[in-house]
Amino acid sequence: MNNFTFYNPVKILFGKGQISAIAQEIPAGSRVMITYGGGSIKKNGVYDQVMEALRDYEVLEFQGIEPNPHYETLMQAVDIAKRKQVDFFLAVGGGSVIDGTKFIVAAVEYEGADPWNILAKRERVTKAAPFGAVLTLPATGSEMNSGAVVTRVSTKEKLSFGSPFTFPKFSVLDPETTFTLPKRQISNGVVDAFSHVLEQYLTYPVNSPLQDRMAEAVLLTLKEEGPKAVQNPQDYNTMANFMWAATMALNGVIRVGVPTDWATHYIAHELTALHGIDHARTLAVVFPALLRYKSEDKKEKLLQYGERVWGVDRGTEDERIEATIQATIAFFESLEVQTKLRNYEVGQDTIDTIIRRFEERGVKDLGERADIQIEDVKQILMLSL
Ligand code: NZQ
Numbered sequence: 001m002n003n004f005t006f007y008n009p010v011k012i013l014f015g016k017g018q019i020s021a022i023a024q025e026i027p028a029g030s031r032v033m034i035t036y037g038g039g040s041i042k043k044n045g046v047y048d049q050v051m052e053a054l055r056d057y058e059v060l061e062f063q064g065i066e067p068n069p070h071y072e073t074l075m076q077a078v079d080i081a082k083r084k085q086v087d088f089f090l091a092v093g094g095g096s097v098i099d100g101t102k103f104i105v106a107a108v109e110y111e112g113a114d115p116w117n118i119l120a121k122r123e124r125v126t127k128a129a130p131f132g133a134v135l136t137l138p139a140t141g142s143e144m145n146s147g148a149v150v151t152r153v154s155t156k157e158k159l160s161f162g163s164p165f166t167f168p169k170f171s172v173l174d175p176e177t178t179f180t181l182p183k184r185q186i187s188n189g190v191v192d193a194f195s196h197v198l199e200q201y202l203t204y205p206v207n208s209p210l211q212d213r214m215a216e217a218v219l220l221t222l223k224e225e226g227p228k229a230v231q232n233p234q235d236y237n238t239m240a241n242f243m244w245a246a247t248m249a250l251n252g253v254i255r256v257g258v259p260t261d262w263a264t265h266y267i268a269h270e271l272t273a274l275h276g277i278d279h280a281r282t283l284a285v286v287f288p289a290l291l292r293y294k295s296e297d298k299k300e301k302l303l304q305y306g307e308r309v310w311g312v313d314r315g316t317e318d319e320r321i322e323a324t325i326q327a328t329i330a331f332f333e334s335l336e337v338q339t340k341l342r343n344y345e346v347g348q349d350t351i352d353t354i355i356r357r358f359e360e361r362g363v364k365d366l367g368e369r370a371d372i373q374i375e376d377v378k379q380i381l382m383l384s385l
């Protein structure tokens with residue numbers, strides 16, 4: 001096992017009715033800015049519950065954070081928050097609202113030349129305003145990690161950052177808030193969370209049986225609960241299990257002491273930036289291709305994953321690896337998430353654009369072995385056409 005440092009200070013308030021407890025987590029007398037998206041929280045009663053819980057605070061609202069949150073929009077919130085001297089932020093929504101709020105809290109305290117550099121130049125975040133979250137979409141794990149992904153519309157760039165200062169102080173995970181999710185978003189959530197585990201598990205063995213089995217536990221839970229969640233999004237226990245599995249997929253626990261990949265996410269973000277394809281769908285396209293391309297390097301873990309998650313235990317190693325990749329594809333497609341670029345009307349010209357952008361950005365050394373170069377990215381994308 002590799003050396004590791006583990007730090008996760010996020011307090012989780014899990015279960016129905018927990019939104020009412022947020023007032024105990026926000027310092028009395030704070031001026032609170034609640035941030036949210038396009039209005040789903042107003043239709044399902046989450047907004048009303050939040051406002052009721054915050055009745056003793058001065059509350060400002062910032063609405064309209066888009067899916068794949070826009071830098072341009074977030075900077076408007078930064079401007080308002082500075083002028084109104086907001087003390088505490090509360091993100092209410094899915095990964096986009098939470099990620100967007102992480103950027104806002106970092107940008108309000110930023111003292112450098114241009115807050116875009118937090119993303120573009122990965123300038124280190126050294127402080128941030130405090131914030132909490134009320135999660136309404138199990139998927140990203142953003143509610144219990146410190147990372148965020150932000151899109152700049154003007155340049156079609158989708159970039160990430162993270163810092164020890166951008167963990168939420170607390171997150172409410174009430175499965176009832178998910179009852180209004182459209183099937184498409186539930187499928188996306190299952191595929192995104194599943195991919196998060198694969199990024200941290202399908203690498204190479206370092207003798208970490210506990211981390212492996214915890215990763216497999218999350219995968220098996222998503223495999224069992226995911227389809228049920230799509231079929232019956234108002235089943236409390238199903239949504240509770242799905243919600244906690246998605247959080248566990250990316251809160252840092254399964255990553256400790258093991259190598260991680262993340263090349264699929266890095267490449268896939270380009271497809272969202274260029275074509276607006278849902279994040280999870282871009283992962284479903286890139287992952288199978290990357291697994292095929294890197295099957296030799298990932299052989300031991302692919303065989304283990306195939307056997308323990310999909311019951312693939314017959315045939316030659318090559319046959320088992322192919323059956324395992326096929327099982328993964330079949331799982332994504334059973335959730336109506338397509339796995340080829342052509343399903344999204346994306347062709348060779350987009351691959352050329354991504355390669356050109358990676359060359360300009362000087363992208364290199366992706367993957368757990370830091371051996372995926374731009375030429376490899378091209379081959380991977382060609383396999384996903
Ligand atoms: O905007 P509203 O009206 O709230 O509607 C949203 C949005 O249209 C809707 N929705 C959310 N909760 C709902 C609901 N509709 C009905 N009922 C509810 N309870 O769902 C739509 C999608 O929301 P969004 O937040 O965009 O989805 P998701 O949670 O999948 O977040 C995706 C973003 O997170 C980033 C992605 O790149 C993408 O930008 N990621 C963040 C990560 C992190 N911070 O660790 C890791 C991930 O790999 C990912 O990259």
Ligand code: ZN
Pocket residue numbers: 140192193195196265279
């Ligand atoms: Zn993801």
